Amino acid sequence: xxxxxxxxxxxxxxxxxxxxxxxxxxxxxxxxxxxxxxxxxxxxxxxxxxxxxxxxxxxxxxxxxxxxxxxxxxxxxxxxxxxxxxxxxxxxxxxxxxxxxxxxxxxxxxxxxxxxxxxxxxxxxxxxxxxxxxxxxxxxxxxxxxxxxxxxxxxxxxxxxxxxxxxxxxxxxxxxxxxxxxxxxxxxxxxxxxxxxxxxxxxxxxxxxxxxxxxxxxxxxxxxxxxxxxxxxxxxxxxxxxxxxxxxxxxxxxxxxxxxxxxxxxxxxxxxxxxxxxxxxxxxxxxxxxxxxxxxxxxxxxxxxxxxxxxxxxxxxxxxxxxxxxxxxxxxxxxxxxxxxxxxxxxxxxxxxxxxxxxxxxxxxxxxxxxxxxxxxxxxxxxxxxxxxxxxxxxxxxxxxxxxxxx
Amino acid sequence: xxxxxxxxxxxxxxxxxxxxxxxxxxxxxxxxxxxxxxxxxxxxxxxxxxxxxxxxxxxxxxxxxxxxxxxxxxxxxxxxxxxxxxxxxxxxxxxxxxxxxxxxxxxxxxxxxxxxxxxxxxxxxxxxxxxxxxxxxxxxxxxxxxxxxxxxxxxxxxxxxxxxxxxxxxxxxxxxxxxxxxxxxxxxxxxxxxxxxxxxxxxx
Numbered sequence: 001x002x003x004x005x006x007x008x009x010x011x012x013x014x015x016x017x018x019x020x021x022x023x024x025x026x027x028x029x030x031x032x033x034x035x036x037x038x039x040x041x042x043x044x045x046x047x048x049x050x051x052x053x054x055x056x057x058x059x060x061x062x063x064x065x066x067x068x069x070x071x072x073x074x075x076x077x078x079x080x081x082x083x084x085x086x087x088x089x090x091x092x093x094x095x096x097x098x099x100x101x102x103x104x105x106x107x108x109x110x111x112x113x114x115x116x117x118x119x120x121x122x123x124x125x126x127x128x129x130x131x132x133x134x135x136x137x138x139x140x141x142x143x144x145x146x147x148x149x150x151x152x153x154x155x156x157x158x159x160x161x162x163x164x165x166x167x168x169x170x171x172x173x174x175x176x177x178x179x180x181x182x183x184x185x186x187x188x189x190x191x192x193x194x195x196x197x198x199x200x201x202x203x204x205x206x207x208x209x210x211x212x213x214x215x216x217x218x219x220x221x222x223x224x225x226x227x228x229x230x231x232x233x234x235x236x237x238x239x240x241x242x243x244x245x246x247x248x249x250x251x252x253x254x255x256x257x258x259x260x261x262x263x264x265x266x267x268x269x270x271x272x273x274x275x276x277x278x279x280x281x282x283x284x285x286x287x288x289x290x291x292x293x294x295x296x297x298x299x300x301x302x303x304x305x306x307x308x309x310x311x312x313x314x315x316x317x318x319x320x321x322x323x324x325x326x327x328x329x330x331x332x333x334x335x336x337x338x339x340x341x342x343x344x345x346x347x348x349x350x351x352x353x354x355x356x357x358x359x360x361x362x363x364x365x366x367x368x369x370x371x372x373x374x375x376x377x378x379x380x381x382x383x384x385x386x387x388x389x390x391x392x393x394x395x396x397x398x399x400x401x402x403x404x405x406x407x
Numbered sequence: 408x409x410x411x412x413x414x415x416x417x418x419x420x421x422x423x424x425x426x427x428x429x430x431x432x433x434x435x436x437x438x439x440x441x442x443x444x445x446x447x448x449x450x451x452x453x454x455x456x457x458x459x460x461x462x463x464x465x466x467x468x469x470x471x472x473x474x475x476x477x478x479x480x481x482x483x484x485x486x487x488x489x490x491x492x493x494x495x496x497x498x499x500x501x502x503x504x505x506x507x508x509x510x511x512x513x514x515x516x517x518x519x520x521x522x523x524x525x526x527x528x529x530x531x532x533x534x535x536x537x538x539x540x541x542x543x544x545x546x547x548x549x550x551x552x553x554x555x556x557x558x559x560x561x562x563x564x565x566x567x568x569x570x571x572x573x574x575x576x577x578x579x580x581x582x583x584x585x586x587x588x589x590x591x592x593x594x595x596x597x598x599x600x601x602x603x604x605x606x607x608x609x610x611x
Contacts, residue, residue: 209460216463223470233436236443239466243450246473253480260487338558339549342542352541358557358572366558377484381477 226310245307249381252305252320256377259303305380309388313395316387320380325350327368327387329357337394338366344390348383349376512564518594520586526575528553528586534594536567544569547593551586552576 221227221235224242228234305320317328327345331337345352350370357366372378448462451469455461517533530553534540541560548555553573561568 213460213463216460216467220463220467220470223467233440233443236440236447239470240443240447240450243447243466243470243473246470246477250473250477250480253477253484257480257484257487260484264487338555339542339545342545346539346542351538352560353562355541355558355560358555377488379481379484382481 226308248305249307249379252303252379255301255303256379260377307381307384309384311388311392314388314391316384316391318380318384318387320383323372323374325368325370325372325380325383327366327370327383329364329366329368329387329391331364331391332362333395337364337391340390340394341366341368341387344386345370348378348386349373350378350383512566514564514566516566516594518587518590520583520590522583523572528573528575528583530569530571530573530586530590532569532590532594534567534569535598536562536565540567540597541569543593543597547590547597548573550593551589 217232217235220239221230224238227238302322303320304322305318307318309316309318313332315328315330319326329341342352345368349372350368351373352368352370354369355366357364444459444462447466448457451462451465453465453469455465514533516535517531519531521529523529532544534544545555548571552575554576555571555573557572559568559570
């Protein structure tokens with residue numbers, strides 16, 4: 001596989017890795033100024049994120065936040081701050097890559113039964129009150145949430161356990177917020193009424209730990225696009241494949257964006273050249289092309305990507321090398337989607353060079369060799385996703401197999 | 408997985424309490440899981456502690472990061488598309504190239520239909536390669552009520568060779584000559600329609 005690591009990515013405009021100042025600048029940007037963020041160059045945003053992660057790597061912290069300074073002050077936070085911070089996180093838009101400074105937190109006035117910061121030590125005020133923990137995977141497009149339950153458990157005082165009935169241990173609210181009730185007396189009663197507290201305490205903690213661990217596996221499973229079996233090994237296997245696929249996609253997208261920007265810069269340069277010297281318009285432009293290209297490294301990279309998408313009745317496999325795309329399509333139902341697929345390929349500006357396929361038993365199987373038309377900036381995951389959508393739509397819209405085709 | 412009988416294992420102590428029938432299988436299962444967890448950990452750059460729970464958590468976080476990054480990049484690409492000055496290769500250029508190539512190699516346009524068996528036909532079409540001509544061919548096949556059981560398309564020297572084994576879905580059997588006529592007519596209309604499309608495109 002490729003060697004690609006966070007923080008080691010050469011930046012297009014040659015800036016060195018950040019200093020502490022840049023990080024502070026990031027932190028001072030409040031997420032309220034959404035318009036300000038939108039004006040910024042999105043690539044800089046991604047860059048800064050990468051740099052923040054680099055900084056994160058060098059600081060030893062058990063938090064995944066992109067704000068290492070603030071996470072050290074956890075013990076000073078009280079419940080109100082926790083709630084406000086997490087509400088802020090849930091309400092921030094995907095473009096807000098920068099978390100807010102603590103000053104803004106006081107502006108929130110939230111009801112007490114809200115999600116609060118899972119990373120901080122939670123101070124339980126009363127024995128029978130109920131608290132709410134935010135589901136880490138609720139807003140998938142947020143800044144990453146730190147691990148919820150590990151810190152939660154570590155912060156629990158010793159004599160405290162969760163109720164014995166595991167099935168009711170927590171239930172999902174309608175918006176992904178898990179709730180667990182804590183009642184020390186109830187828990188002690190359910191523990192087994194053992195006088196020598198130590199062993200059964202461990203038993204209960206161990207049970208909680210296992211349940212939390214299972215939940216995490218399930219959470220991981222929901223993140224991959226097409227999960228297979230429900231056992232731990234295949235969940236992890238699917239996650240591995242999905243991470244590799246995401247890395248390929250991101251790498252490909254970066255290349256495409258760079259090439260497009262090169263193309264735009266080049267055409268801009270050509271235009272300025274033509275206006276500057278009418279006589280040497282042709283030659284001057286060509287000469288400058290070779291010399292003045294700062295992004296040469298990206299242009300010589302070969303763009304490659306591969307991904308698969310599976311749905312209930314179909315399977316799509318898209319492989320992309322430079323500008324050639326090979327698409328494999330297998331369909332279980334007897335619906336001839338060749339027409340819709342070829343229309344979609346025209347839409348995506350893919351030039352069909354070779355098609356082979358047909359009916360094999362209960363399946364329709366096709367192989368398309370295509371080439372991307374020059375100037376189009378379509379990328380692999382877009383192709384795969386659109387294809388599987390079209391095919392599924394046809395599946396859904398089709399009448400039962402015995403009747404005629406879907407047109 | 409639980410069907411394996413206990414083998415003669417020397418490293419297995421003889422206490423009957425913890426033996427399970429599929430000890431080996433269980434060990435292999437656990438080994439498989441821990442190997443995969445190691446691989447997962449090796450992929451994720453941000454790692455905190457080294458236990459199972461944190462590996463999973465870090466992986467979740469990393470996946471979210473990557474998803475967000477790819478979303479940002481694709482949005483950026485869309486923006487660039489909107490303001491782009493490059494355009495996709497114009498059709499007229501392609502057509503001229505295609506015609507030139509075909510004439511050079513002496514390939515002629517052709518429609519040939521042969522009857523295999525009852526309602527089954529083998530159709531071979533050679534046509535000048537144009538953008539969207541495959542879609543038009545499939546539309547024509549659908550219009551004629553043919554279901555393609557086996558299709559093959561190749562392109563070379565500006566021409567496209569379409570050969571397909573089809574069978575008629577509807578009851579009435581068509582004669583070979585009829586089919587050939589219909590197809591030739593359709594191809595001619597395809598040509599004229601695409602030419603007018605080019606002219607429209609050129610005037611824009």
